[in-house]
Amino acid sequence: MQAVDYRQINRILDEHRRDPLRLVQILVRIQHDYGGCPPAVRDYIAKAVNVPQAQVHGVVEFYHFLSPERLGDYRIYLSDNITDRMLGNERIMAVLQQDLQVRRGQPRADGRVHLDYTSCTGLCDQGPALLVNGRPITRLTPALAGEIAERINAAEPLDAWPAHWFQVEESLRLAGPVLAARSEPGRALQAAFQQGPERLLKEIDRSGLRGRGGAGFRTALKWRVSRDAPGKAHYVVCNADEGEPGTFKDRTLLTRFADEVFEGMTLGAYVIGAEQGFLYLRAEYGWLYPHLVAVLARRRAEHLLGHQILGHDFNFDIDIHLGAGAYVAGEESALIESLEGQRAVPRTRPPYTATHGYLHQPTICNNVETFVKTTLIARNGADWFLASGTRHSPGTKLLSVSGDVARPGIYEYPFGVSVQTILDACGATDTQAVQVGGPSGTCITPLEFGRAISFEDLSTGGSFMVFNRSRDMLAVVQNFTHFFAGESCGFCTPCRVGTQLLRQSIDKIMAGHASARELADIAETASTIRSMSHCGLGQTCANPLLDTLQRMRPLYESRLTSLDFVPGFDLDGALAPARELSRRDDAAAHLGQRCDELGCIVNSEGAGARR
Amino acid sequence: MSKLRIATCSLAGCFGCHMSFLDLDEQLAGLAEQIELDRSPLTDIKHLAGDGIDIGLIEGGVCNAENVHTLREFRSRCRILVAVGACALTGGVPALRNGIPLAACLGEAYLHGPGIEAAGVPDDPELPLLLDRVYPLHEVVRIDHVLPGCPPPAAAFHALLTAIIAGQPPALEYALRRFD
Amino acid sequence: MNGNDFTFVLDGENIRFEPGQTIMEAATQAGIYIPHLCYHADYRPRGSCKLCTVKINGRFGSACTMPVQPGMQIDNDTDELTAMRRRLVQMLFVEGNHYCPHCEKSGNCQLQAVAYHVGMTDSHYPHFYPLRQLDASHPDMLLDRDRCIACELCVRASLESDGKAVFGLAGRGSRTRVVVNSESGLLGDSDFSADDVAARICPTGALIPKREAYLRPIGARQYDLRDIAHNAPPDPPSPEQMP
């Protein structure tokens, strides 16, 4: 491992102007260069950017991809969305652990390799996937995993690996008006300059455009509130955190339609009067960074960004900020905290981002797709946009389709499309359930496949995961529930503790140790978490459990024990340390997990005996 | 009316809860009209009557295999099982060891501690093995009612028993609901 | 409703408020107790413990952060909310290591008092028994993270009242914890002082002065006989918080 070189750290600090607002960016870079940010470096940075040591400490420990320990030269994160599971990521993990001689989550003896799971990496259409030092490798097979391990064991640098390993494919399966559109950069801006900001805003208002990040807030309303709010400066933020498991349409848009994204941000700036914009790019998409920076540079050269855009008295530029691994950072106020160099903890609202966003100034924060749509509306007019979709959900929606389908990838449909139509198009057969909108969304069964994708019916930020009848839906629930437990930011009690409790509950159900009476209790806890949590994460974290308890109760019932109560922890396992220390293995040195009605110790696994 | 049969025991506890029960003093005489004691350290009966106990009062948390057996026996023979005192409810003082690996605990007691002559962790099958940590009762069996406190005040026992005798759900007033 | 009608309805009662007040501030001023742990009148509300969750026009929200609007209909003391708050307090208990019988704060602890108030008698959930670092390095103060509920009051008090920033939160999710601003991370190496406002702010026994334990006998402690709702004199909002 490379020794820490404070001259180089100084260079990194200087590149970021020793700006405390750029703390997360500085730490992302340190992590990249050194594989971690040990306490000495942490304190050095705290002094250099003049923030309390506890803040740097807090940030390093908050984000998944930052660490106080140096994790070695090869940092491998295997995507652990349910779709990766279904494509065999556990087998890949086994091969990597074996061939690399490393245990997941623990440093290898020589300290050079770190291997772990991570939440969905947004590559579900081509899983199982992993990130190695931030670079993606998709469609993993055990053989490919073996080859990867070989190169790591030979200490071969990533640049010497076959370049095609790092290729990410963009499968546009069904193009609607957005995906089919190709335009020269700047056309929408020219149209906007002709109309002026007020008319442009009216046009967006008339289009009825609603946010594509999931919540479906009226974009024009948000922009108007922000424009009208007083402030020292106004800001534009593009939410490219795309953290909802099963969503990858923003990845496609950033790859193929980066101009439209940046142009939409520029339009937003024109409307609200901003000079500075940020695109917050999730860490998992860090490999898109060079491409995006290049597009920005080209746009500056073309006078589509920067000083006096297209010769008008309008200045605006965009900075790309990298995330560092946190689903909650997609929540817009948490995202802004992260932009300000803090832990990504959602703020208290009111006040809202539109009036008190970045640096507590008026800020619009929109999803990648929302900005693309703005560009198209500015160019083609509201009528064009209104030609598709439903009354309350005009326009189209990009869906990221994955799971048990013949053709995973991106589908663009007008709002109002039925789930069944999508299933037919993507080649899904024998479908048992569809998770619409990711773990925080809704799980539906065939009875409901006639329902429509729209804000008024089945709302989705774009995730559409399909499960056929061979799948164990409770394993799906378990995966999602673990996801939330790992992603809770820890700010509020119900979510911080409640996600852990739900995780224990689903694990207990899966182990066959839950009793019927416990189901009611789980539902009660779930509704407390849902009602009392601070942000959308906690408010939705119980959805997978509650949806399936409601729709697939027999699945649960088939796993319940007939007994009154069975411990949630492994009783016999709890004796293991004592057995080892006393070197005993007699019958009395074991305990059965279950207890029969008469007394004790009838152990279904046969380990127990009556004392 | 036949008397309610009550059994009590102390698992990983200090008998303080039992002492508090005895603090009922002359009220015990009144209760004795309505209850009778089965297995209890107070009676020295070692095993529960086979034909059903009305109320089981358990003091202390679950720290070893024997505690698990005893607790399960109580659960299966008692109509109503009551967790009594902080240790039964949270692990209490014995659970202070929960932050220390068992190897370190036993090591200190049997291997490296002061005054040890024949070092070695006992392997006698008669000795119950320790669990990796001390668990509260509700993590091992279903519990019907609780009496918090360290120990619960005598009046809390009285309130609980009289409520059950009267066939009412036990409720504790503010002064009887305490954690220490 | 005319523009001067600054009243709202709390549990069926008409309450006057001053514009800009939060539900918590207005209720406190009217002598009505809303359970809370992370709220303190002297600091900006944080809204994280969620004990103060009330129903505002039928929807759940935090009383300590939500500004009152004229005519708001608020439920506070209902069976539904009490049951949910009981679960929240139970979550706080199992998440940490709370052994009240030998805790120096017992009887004077807000967490315990709120637990009594919402009728908690057991912990209901499995205990996590987390391993957390105890910091006894400071000559006059003890930081026992086992009892910390991450309310951030010490963080706010140190920053806003003492001008020191001794504390911060690190970690995430269930590993969230208080850290100290010093190179060693130890309280003894920070500029914390027992005279700091932050030294008296902790609602639990997590951050407590040394050598002051068990001074008041059982029975004479703050919450021994009276419910927290009738106990603490209402904290008047401090002048700078008044609009």
Ligand SMILES: Cc1cc2nc3c(=O)[nH]c(=O)nc-3n(C[C@H](O)[C@H](O)[C@H](O)COP(=O)(O)O)c2cc1C
């Ligand atoms: C836990 C959580 C995660 C979120 N993640 C994202 C995300 O990855 N991308 C996104 O656009 N919006 C996300 N959101 C929604 C944002 O808070 C916000 O509503 C959205 O960016 C607004 O943009 P829009 O109006 O264009 O949809 C998330 C919300 C929550 C509560």
Ligand code: SF4
């Ligand atoms: S709900 Fe969860 S993610 Fe949201 S603020 Fe609370 S702890 Fe954080």
Ligand code: SF4
């Ligand atoms: S801090 Fe309060 S609740 Fe926790 S152990 Fe001490 S007295 Fe009990």
Ligand code: SF4
């Ligand atoms: S130490 Fe006390 S004041 Fe500080 S966060 Fe923990 S509980 Fe709150």
Ligand code: FES
């Ligand atoms: S007091 Fe309102 S959330 Fe803690």
